[in-house]
Amino acid sequence: MYPTIIPTAIVPPHPTAIDPAFARRLISTALERGGDYAEVFNEYRRDRVISVRANTVDTATESISRGLAIRVQVGAATGHAFCETDDEKDLLNTAKLAAQIARNSSAGCSANPLNINWKAGIVPHSFYPMVQPIAKISVSDQIVILKRATSHAEQLDKRVINISTQFISWERWIQVFGSDGTNALDFQPMVAILIRVVLRDGDRQESGFASRAGRAGMEFFTIYTPESAAAEAVERAKFNFIATPCPAGTMPVITAPGGAGILVHEAVGHGLEGDFNRKGVSSFSGQLGKMVASELCTIIDDGTVPSSSGAINIDDEGTRSQHTILIENGRLLNYMQDKLNARIMGVESTGNGRRQSYGHSVMPRMRVTSMANGPHDPEEIIASVSKGLYAKQFGVGNVEIVKGDYNFQITEAYLIENGKLGRPVRGATLIGNGPETMRTISMVGNDLKFDVSAIACGKYGQRAPVSFGTPTMKVGNLVVGGVA
Amino acid sequence: MNAVATENPISNEQALIDLVLGKARSNRIDAQVSISRQEAWEAGVVNGSIEQLASSVSLKLSMSMHLPDGRFANVSSNDLQEASINALANDAIAMAEAGEADLHRGLPPVEKCGKAEVENLDDKGEGFNTERMLQNLLDTGSQAQSAYPHMIGSCDCSASRKRKRCHLVNTRCVDLVTTSTDYSISIELVAEQNGEKQRGYDSTRARRLRDLRPASVVAEIAARKAIRGFGWKKASSGPIGVVLDNNVASELIGVVKLLADGECFISKRSYWVQGMGKAIASAYITIIDDPLVRGGMGSRECDKEGVQAKALTIVERGTLRSVMTDTHSARKLNLPLTGHADGISNLILLPGSKSQDELLVELGTGFFVTGIQGHGIDITAGTWSKGASGFWVENGKIAHPVQGVTLAGKLDDIFKGVSAVGNDPKGDTDTISPSLLIPHGLTLGGE
Numbered sequence: 001m002y003p004t005i006i007p008t009a010i011v012p013p014h015p016t017a018i019d020p021a022f023a024r025r026l027i028s029t030a031l032e033r034g035g036d037y038a039e040v041f042n043e044y045r046r047d048r049v050i051s052v053r054a055n056t057v058d059t060a061t062e063s064i065s066r067g068l069a070i071r072v073q074v075g076a077a078t079g080h081a082f083c084e085t086d087d088e089k090d091l092l093n094t095a096k097l098a099a100q101i102a103r104n105s106s107a108g109c110s111a112n113p114l115n116i117n118w119k120a121g122i123v124p125h126s127f128y129p130m131v132q133p134i135a136k137i138s139v140s141d142q143i144v145i146l147k148r149a150t151s152h153a154e155q156l157d158k159r160v161i162n163i164s165t166q167f168i169s170w171e172r173w174i175q176v177f178g179s180d181g182t183n184a185l186d187f188q189p190m191v192a193i194l195i196r197v198v199l200r201d202g203d204r205q206e207s208g209f210a211s212r213a214g215r216a217g218m219e220f221f222t223i224y225t226p227e228s229a230a231a232e233a234v235e236r237a238k239f240n241f242i243a244t245p246c247p248a249g250t251m252p253v254i255t256a257p258g259g260a261g262i263l264v265h266e267a268v269g270h271g272l273e274g275d276f277n278r279k280g281v282s283s284f285s286g287q288l289g290k291m292v293a294s295e296l297c298t299i300i301d302d303g304t305v306p307s308s309s310g311a312i313n314i315d316d317e318g319t320r321s322q323h324t325i326l327i328e329n330g331r332l333l334n335y336m337q338d339k340l341n342a343r344i345m346g347v348e349s350t351g352n353g354r355r356q357s358y359g360h361s362v363m364p365r366m367r368v369t370s371m372a373n374g375p376h377d378p379e380e381i382i383a384s385v386s387k388g389l390y391a392k393q394f395g396v397g398n399v400e401i402v403k404g405d406y407n408f409q410i411t412e413a414y415l416i417e418n419g420k421l422g423r424p425v426r427g428a429t430l431i432g433n434g435p436e437t438m439r440t441i442s443m444v445g446n447d448l449k450f451d452v453s454a455i456a457c458g459k460y461g462q463r464a465p466v467s468f469g470t471p472t473m474k475v476g477n478l479v480v481g482g483v484a
Numbered sequence: 485m486n487a488v489a490t491e492n493p494i495s496n497e498q499a500l501i502d503l504v505l506g507k508a509r510s511n512r513i514d515a516q517v518s519i520s521r522q523e524a525w526e527a528g529v530v531n532g533s534i535e536q537l538a539s540s541v542s543l544k545l546s547m548s549m550h551l552p553d554g555r556f557a558n559v560s561s562n563d564l565q566e567a568s569i570n571a572l573a574n575d576a577i578a579m580a581e582a583g584e585a586d587l588h589r590g591l592p593p594v595e596k597c598g599k600a601e602v603e604n605l606d607d608k609g610e611g612f613n614t615e616r617m618l619q620n621l622l623d624t625g626s627q628a629q630s631a632y633p634h635m636i637g638s639c640d641c642s643a644s645r646k647r648k649r650c651h652l653v654n655t656r657c658v659d660l661v662t663t664s665t666d667y668s669i670s671i672e673l674v675a676e677q678n679g680e681k682q683r684g685y686d687s688t689r690a691r692r693l694r695d696l697r698p699a700s701v702v703a704e705i706a707a708r709k710a711i712r713g714f715g716w717k718k719a720s721s722g723p724i725g726v727v728l729d730n731n732v733a734s735e736l737i738g739v740v741k742l743l744a745d746g747e748c749f750i751s752k753r754s755y756w757v758q759g760m761g762k763a764i765a766s767a768y769i770t771i772i773d774d775p776l777v778r779g780g781m782g783s784r785e786c787d788k789e790g791v792q793a794k795a796l797t798i799v800e801r802g803t804l805r806s807v808m809t810d811t812h813s814a815r816k817l818n819l820p821l822t823g824h825a826d827g828i829s830n831l832i833l834l835p836g837s838k839s840q841d842e843l844l845v846e847l848g849t850g851f852f853v854t855g856i857q858g859h860g861i862d863i864t865a866g867t868w869s870k871g872a873s874g875f876w877v878e879n880g881k882i883a884h885p886v887q888g889v890t891l892a893g894k895l896d897d898i899f900k901g902v903s904a905v906g907n908d909p910k911g912d913t914d915t916i917s918p919s920l921l922i923p924h925g926l927t928l929g930g931e
Contacts, residue, residue, distance in 0.1 A: 053751065057555075057584040062575065064561035064568075067542075076530070080538040084562045101537045139582035162752045198752045198864060207753060207864035240865060248892065248929035249721035279530060281638050281674050283681070359540060396859045402674050402683035405888065407858040407871040428929075429860040429869040429890050479718075481860065481869040481890025481929040 010133050010217075011126070011187050014173040015044045016066050016086070020118055023177035027116070029095035030072045031179065033102040036110050037073040037339065039182070041316065042175040043358045050139060052146035053164045055154075060139060069358035070098040073340055076278075077101050082358050111179035118183035127304050127311045127321070128215030130189045134169050137218050142167040149195050149226035156234045159199040163230075168192040168213075168454070176318035180339075184318035190309060190465065191220050192454040195229050199237045208236025213309040213454035213465070220307075224452060236393070239412050243426035246413065246482030252388035253430065253475045254381055254416065257449035259394035261468025263475070265369050265457070266397040266406035267434040268292075268299060269468075272326050272334075273364040273459075274341035274352070276401050283404030283435050284332065292332045293438035298372035299327040301336055303351055309454065310368035310467035317353040317362060324350045327438075336364045356462040366457060370469040374444025378472040381443045383419035389480060390414045390421055391430070398458075404434035429481035440476025447471045491608070491663070493651065494521055494543060500569050501653050504547050507573050508655050513580075514550040514591050516654040518788070519543070519564075525614060528642040529621040532629075536642070545569060549576040554589035556580050588815035591789070596821055597658040598792040604779035606663045607692040609647055617643050621669075624699040628673060632707055637681070638674040641699065643667075658790045666781075667693050671703045675710035684710025689912045691779045697912075709854075716885040719876060719930040725850035725923040726891070727843045727877070730910040732853050733833070733917035739895065740771060741828050741915075742863050744798050744806070746813025755866040755895070759804045765899035768836060771799040773808060775829035782829040782914035791823035798831075802900075833917040836905030843906055843921045845880035851928060852877050853891065866895045872928075890929035901925035 023040045030038040044066045051058040068091060069082035079101025083094040146165040153163045172188040192213035199206050210232035212224040255263060268284070276282035284292060293299070303312045303321030312321045317339050326334050337345070338353030341364060354365040382390060390413060397408030407429050414421040450469035457466045497519050508515030521543050528536035546560040557579035561572050621641040629636050646666045653659045670687035686706040688697040728736060748754040756764055765771075775784045775793035784793050789811055798806050808824035809817065844852060853874040860869035869892035875882045906919035 056586065058586075060557040060579045060583055062557070062559045062572075062579065064559075064563055064572070066563055076533065077535050077537070080536070082540050082542075084541075084543055097539055101534070139579050143582070164751050164753075196751070196753070200752075203758070205752065205755065205757075205864050207862070246892075248890070248927045250929075250931055279638055279640075281681075359542060361536060361538065398858060400683060400857065402681050403887075405857070405871065407860075407890075409858065409860050409869075426865075427860070427862060427867065427869070428892060429858045429871060431857075431871040431888065431890055433888070479888060479890055479929050481871070481892045483892045483894075483927040 010130050012133065012135065012171070014175055014185060016042065017175055018042055020177065020183060024116060026070060026091060026095045027177065027179050029092050030070050030099050031111055033099045035072045035074050035102045036343070038111060038179045039071045039317065040177040041069045041358055043067055043173065045170060045172045045357070047170040049166055049168050050142040050146065051164065051166045052143060052150060054162060055147065055150050057143055065357065067358035068094070070095045072098045072101050074102045076340065076344055078340065078361065080361055116179060117181050119181045126313055128189060128307050130217040132218035134171050134189050134191065134217050137169060141218065145193065145221055145226050149193065149230040152227040153195065153197050153230040153234050156231060157199060157238060159201050160197055160234070161200045162198040164196045166194040168194065174316060176316065178318060182318035184314050186313045188312070189215050189217060191216060191218070193226055193229050194454060195233045197233045197237050201241055204241065206237045206240035208233045208240070210236065211454040212452055214307050214452065215309060215311055216307050236411060239424065240426055243424040245484040246425040246428040246480060247484045248480060248482040250477050250479050252385050253478045254385060254388065254390045255470065255473050255475060256390065256392040257445065257447045257471050258451045258469060260391065260470045260473060261370060261451055262394045262397045262408045264299060264371050264470055265366060265466070265468050266399040266408055267432060267437045268327070269366050269369045270399050271401050271404060271434050272336055274335045274337040274345065275363050277335045278341040278344050282401050287332050290332055291330045292435065293327050293330040294441045295330040296374050296444040297327055297330050297438060297441055298325065299369070300325055300372060301352065301366055301369045303367040305368040305450065305467070308368050308450065308467045309465045310366070312367060315351045315353045316355045317349065319349045319351040319353060321367070322351045336366065338362050338364050354464050356464065360462050363459065365459065365464045366466045368450070368467045368469070370448065370450070371444065371471060371473065373446045373448045373471050376443045376445050378445040378447050381445055381472050381474050382416060382421065384443060384474065385416045386418055388416045390416050395427070399434065405431065406434055407431040425482070430478045431481065432478040437475060441473055442476060443474035445472030494519065494564070496564065496566065497651060499566060500545060500564065503566060503569060504573050505653065505655055508549060511577060513552065514655045515547060516591060516652065517545065517547040518650055518652040519545050520648060520650040522646060522648040524644065524646045526642065526644040527618055527621060528640070529625050530640050531638060532622060532626050534618060547573065547576060549580045550590050551580050554586035555583040556589050557583065588812050590811060591654055591656055592791050592811045592821060594656050594658060596792060597786070597790040599660055599662065599785035600776055600793040602776050602778070602783050602785050602793070605691050605783055606665050609665060612645055612693050620699050624671070624703050627700060628671070628703040628707055632675070632711070635675045635677060635711055636673050636707060637676040640672040643669045652790050654790065660786055660790055662785050665691055667696050669696060669699050669702055671699070671706045673706045673710045677714050680714060682710050682713040684708065689781055691781065691783070695779055713885050713887060716887040718888050719851065719886050719928055721928055721930050723924070724926055724928040725847055726926055727847050727850070727852045728920045728922065729840065729852065729854045730906065730908050730917060730919050732856050733920045734910050734913055734915045735856060737771065737831060737833050737917045738915045739861055739863065740798065740831060744808055746807050746809035746817060746824070748863065749807055750813055750816055754863050756804055762804060763802045764804045764896070765799055765802040766902045767802045768902050768905045769799055769802050769899060770797070770834045771831065772797050772834065773828050773831050777830045780830040781912060784826070784829055787823045787825040789825040791821060791825065793823055793829065796822050828914060831915045832909070833905070835907050835909050835918040837907055838904050840906050840908055840919045843904055843919055844877055846904055846921055847877055847923065848880055850877050851886060852882060868893055868895050868898060891926050892929065893926040897925035898922060
């Protein structure tokens, strides 16, 4: 991934920061009716999107969103209110609204706002130092990046009839004060490029899509160049012209390294989120300490991967990010936790408490989810299958966590015949059952790769930037949704 | 806790409008500004206890600046202090100036702007009481659990209420105020039997509180859905005839949002680009987009450009008639401006005369699909591939539940393969279809 952590990164100050004394007043007001925990979350975010289509600037947008949210927790219940002004009266009223969750509760106030000892403030080490500030990226700079991608795509194949590109960037500041002494601040940058191309050959049209995203400034594009994204999008479209229909039915699947992280994310990731397991509704509920996967599987959720789009320095409750081992050699060790679910389950937060914005609730969300390297050589894995499917590139997926049935898209695949890659086959949906898939992973390669595309995970209507990675894996039988 | 009424303008609303439009006029450019205020209330009850209570008021100002040669920029902010909006307006003009000329861009023609008459979009929050709604959720949850005590392991009930006011003004003197309300109740149940778990979900949404279905009815349907999946089997791979129930059919037609979208036509992303005026579906299929449905979830008086809403026939007895456009795509494609800057309103596949049972009898043997999962749609190549669940049908009757399979096919074959349309459209979403019989064109992926 990103080669060096640069010690003196640029951290622009939070535009609407509040001081700890006022945060203490808000927390006191929020706990007037009692509660186990109260928190002030102060966010400022600036988003920009420029799009270039058919080599012409198409749209330019910018949005600013600021707000301060207050939450009060009593047992498993959370009251949440927010305010979008600086007005002291409005903010104190917001605290009173959040406090209403405690109005029927006989629980006392186990939190004592007058005695809060604030812990250390600014996180000293950032996993995503920004070198060339996003705020200084002009509209012209962004257009240059997009036109580089466009020109490169045009040159690669004469059949290209349309190229649509987007440059997305955002700067997000968060400040968190908690009645447990949390006092934390983070600046979270993001840059991304998206490109979609359409090719026509005779009366057939195919499209290809590619993206790159990371937490960095403009320097991101010197490593992950717009030309490389353009080339990938064109390759995706070209592949669709030569691929034949995918078969339909159950068969062993081998997944290439990197993008197959979508399988880990859907098959086991969501099922290990703490809220589902606290409520006992996940297919992995009640399984802590037990074998839930083959011994080859070690699954990690890590917020500390440098500059990854899924990295966080702190979560949105101010808990330090972690490298969390969820499953080790097949045994379930940890769920991903936020403060409330951790408190109820009698464990510590793992730093997975995230929210799309101050206007949304906090829940356990993934960061960078991966399968650790295994002992096998990738060539050996492919050679072990006489008839099956090799899935090379992937799209999105989702999961029903109660039964554990998950699905994901493949966009490039090859039939495996007698241990060798054969006929290319075009996109299809693959489905499986999470616990069953984890038990039947029978070979894991030594070629772990992380995905660098723009990935957003959706849960209860909230989007969170995440990432993932895997080595080559032999997954066992999945149902392939083809037509042949 | 009762939400504050949203009837009135925010305190400095006119000052902000005057600031933005004044700056545009003094730069001799066009502009549009809209200011919105939304109050929201949400509650969640899990296994008989309140777990979530949230209330909020949010404000937003959006503006677009349009130079005479078509260069433009859109910006928005919820920091509504005049100094901040002044700086934002200057940024918007600078961003527009850095763009490129495009004579297809600009404000819509004034004669197309206005508010259509649409009923039942806003009940002004009358009759809503948060304590009563909370008690309703608590009672519903405990009733569902006592009705099926050995089967329902977990019960999650939630409700929400939103009220929004939006004031849109542009430099051509279009000045429109719209208000709307939106209510929902959703219930998710987990049933357990012999160590196996199944999930059931149902919801109700409406523009007016009185039009919501009772929570007890929603819970009953969710419980039945949770229980009916026990004893599921897979099915064999191969070509299959299907009946899609109205929920699944309503999700299927959602693909028309992009297939008939003006911007997708400009990018040549949609395979319908080559289908204008041609048969792209069976003669049983007529699809309209109608923003004027009384109390419709997608209904609106105008779009976000201020273009007055009106109904549009997109597919007429199988022939592609129209594309959904905004000002830019209408000019670029040289097609009528249809007022779809916000996308679809209520996308409706018109019902036929057959009941769902009659469709199953016509199917004979095949797959009755009641759930689809995944995102497997390519609108350029026109392919469709999803996870699927439902029931095996033998001789027109339901035999046993089916899960863990896929369905795939070409959208062209699916739309042209519809041989009968049901009389049971699903009402409370923005894509509405009755059940559909498709005897050929799909392949099942299973054992």
